[in-house]
Amino acid sequence: MTRKSLRLSIPLRSNNEFNDPNDDNARNGNGGWLADWRTDVTAATFEFLGTCVFLMLSLGTAQSSAYLNTIYKPGSDGSNTSDFLYISAGFGFALLVAAWLFFRVTGALFNPNIATALVILGVIKPFRYILFVIAQLVGGICAAAIVQGLMPGELNVNTVPSPGINRAQALFIEMFVTSFLTLAVLMLAVEKHRSTPFAPVGVGMTLFICELWSIPLTGGSVNTARSFGPAVVTNFHNTHWIYWLGPTLGALLATAVYIFAKRSKYWTLTPDQDSVDHRKSPNDLPLAARSPTRADGNGAQLGQSSTTRGSDATAAGDPLSQAEKGRGQATGSGLASGVEHA
Numbered sequence: 001m002t003r004k005s006l007r008l009s010i011p012l013r014s015n016n017e018f019n020d021p022n023d024d025n026a027r028n029g030n031g032g033w034l035a036d037w038r039t040d041v042t043a044a045t046f047e048f049l050g051t052c053v054f055l056m057l058s059l060g061t062a063q064s065s066a067y068l069n070t071i072y073k074p075g076s077d078g079s080n081t082s083d084f085l086y087i088s089a090g091f092g093f094a095l096l097v098a099a100w101l102f103f104r105v106t107g108a109l110f111n112p113n114i115a116t117a118l119v120i121l122g123v124i125k126p127f128r129y130i131l132f133v134i135a136q137l138v139g140g141i142c143a144a145a146i147v148q149g150l151m152p153g154e155l156n157v158n159t160v161p162s163p164g165i166n167r168a169q170a171l172f173i174e175m176f177v178t179s180f181l182t183l184a185v186l187m188l189a190v191e192k193h194r195s196t197p198f199a200p201v202g203v204g205m206t207l208f209i210c211e212l213w214s215i216p217l218t219g220g221s222v223n224t225a226r227s228f229g230p231a232v233v234t235n236f237h238n239t240h241w242i243y244w245l246g247p248t249l250g251a252l253l254a255t256a257v258y259i260f261a262k263r264s265k266y267w268t269l270t271p272d273q274d275s276v277d278h279r280k281s282p283n284d285l286p287l288a289a290r291s292p293t294r295a296d297g298n299g300a301q302l303g304q305s306s307t308t309r310g311s312d313a314t315a316a317g318d319p320l321s322q323a324e325k326g327r328g329q330a331t332g333s334g335l336a337s338g339v340e341h342a
Helices: 024-028 037-072 081-102 112-121 126-150 167-190 196-218 224-233 242-263 302-317 319-341
Strands: none
Touching: 037 081, 037 126, 037 224, 081 196, 112 126, 112 167, 112 224, 112 242, 126 224, 167 196, 167 242, 224 242
């Protein structure tokens, strides 16, 4: 199947593409920025709700970890491996759950940086992009405010570079982890293949491993909205710009890799990777060749006799095999009699 352009078919399309097949403008995406503004506003509303769900679950997990440390580890600063694992798992599973709930509604971006990648690729229009970014940032603020209101103590989920991590290191760490997450979205969700319905699992796992790396070093943003919301509710640190520039650079890097993969026709490099047709499996492998036959105690050749016995046993114990055999005999008899009559 040829792929003609980078404009891909994903759930972010407007309803006009489905409702009016005779509308060439809607079908080709030439209706202008505001052609489907009502649909865009509705999608942005659900994107706001999805971002709230994702960040409430993830920020709530981080705040719970901080609260547990104040109770059970009064002298701890929450910087041990179990805390990092707990928070990383919370972020990964929060994205998995929220994305699976909303990915058929809005595409489940929840991230201004991923939205930036999609608007560059032409997957979403600029007006929807603007609405989505606003919805995601406001969703981050609401999620942080709800978590602060529901849980005791001060909100302790801001992202700042850890001691010993300079600003350049924090910037590039955020760039790389965001590029990994963005590339996962592009290859698993935007690209359509057999496992696309399970993209939330792969994307959630990607965020989990990215958080394992970045939380101890930068606080683990990987998402400008995730850093912006808590900063608005509490205060802005003088390194807050890192969590705007770093993830944006990461989205641009992932977009460049994705464009290169598309232009290289990556699906031709190792064809049939997502095929479930057993006939496309490798045949005549050297190490899988049948061993030479040898005679058993009764003088029979083991290779031949075991194969024959296996086939007979399978045919005897499998009603479907017997039915196929009977059908084949009946077909053969019919052909033979037809030849005789001819």
